[in-house]
Amino acid sequence: MAQTLQKNEAIERQIRRYHPSFRRRVRQYAGLSPRLADLVTSFPAAVVAIVSPELNASARGTATRMAKDGESLREVSRVLGVPYWARRLPPEVLAQPLNALPVGSNFEGRMAQLVPKNPEAARRWLQWVQFGHCAANSEFAMWLASQKFFQRELGLGFPLLPLAAYAWYSGVEEGAARELIDEPWNRRMPFSVAATATIAWIEKIVACFEAPRIRRRGPGRYSRQRVPNGYRVVPLRTAAQLHQEGSIMNHCVATYAALVAQGVCTILSVRVQDKRVATVEIRPRGTPGGGYAIVQLQGPGNTRVSEQIWRAVLEWLAVQPADPHAMLGVGDEFVISPERWERIWRPYVTAKGVIGLSAEAATLNRLRRDADALQQIIASSSR
Known part of the structure; x- marks a missing residue:
């Protein structure tokens, strides 16, 4: 009796670690059987997927039956479409069902080892991984997962978009943006090398649109x-x-x-x-x-x-x-050519659905600021 009470208290403590929007349903799910209660502790990401309204009834029923029957968690995760390595994610980071994550045997062992143990660090890490997968590809997401910069105070303010775009274009065979890349990204690149190559690439893109104002040659200018x-x-x-x-x-x-x-x-x-x-x-x-x-x-x-x-x-x-x-004449205005802009960015926007890359000076200034931020990060990390 005392042992059962202690186990129930342990499960309840685990349930309270879940996002408030899921707790009631997780509690109900844990009460269905002892094995489902164990799943609440052993695989929070799978439980969140099961109790979420977004999951279709067929997948929910199949996964629940498999968990009750004691089938492998790997098979349960496959039915749910949740990567098996996500079993390492603490419930605190799961504010919504997981999506846009690297899936497959190539990622399992490494990704499981890279998940931070600290919940807050894991939350930032997961956002990086999801962004990298959506904005580039699974290889880039895994590369981001191995970096430690997500632990810094700048957190989500980190300039990830230029890095992701640079990695994505590195895998494209031709095009205006690809031609501006001197050193293509690869998953073995150290962060400083990838960031430096990204900066050089962004500077070339910005230079494509820079056009100094026409100035009068008044006396004494030179x-x-x-x-x-x-x-x-x-x-x-x-x-x-x-x-x-x-x-x-x-x-x-x-x-x-x-x-x-x-x-x-x-x-x-x-x-x-x-x-x-x-x-x-x-x-x-x-x-x-x-x-x-x-x-x-x-x-x-x-x-x-x-x-x-x-x-x-x-x-x-x-x-x-x-x-x-x-x-x-410092601070010259940008002259944006829509046709040139389309040649550079349209393939990426079409393939990845990225927003915020409109043909306007504000976007170029933001790319400049991102490049500057990367430069500062490189400088600070070398100290």
């Missing part, structure tokens, strides 16, 4: 690039220019593309003839008529620059108009 003592200043207006500066100067200025596009800051390259010697970030002082101030002035590899370069850049800034950002 002379304003000159800096005392033989130096000159070159504004960096596009993601491609910032990426090139970062590659040559060995620093992370490429991550500032979104800030430049939004007009938050201005990035300039200081050069002697064609040799780059420093990179400058300037921003408004924050008060009306306060002008601009140097926020950063770094040499190659973020090294300190000489006093001569500092003095030359300060002298250059002192003779600029009140808004050097506007004078330099």
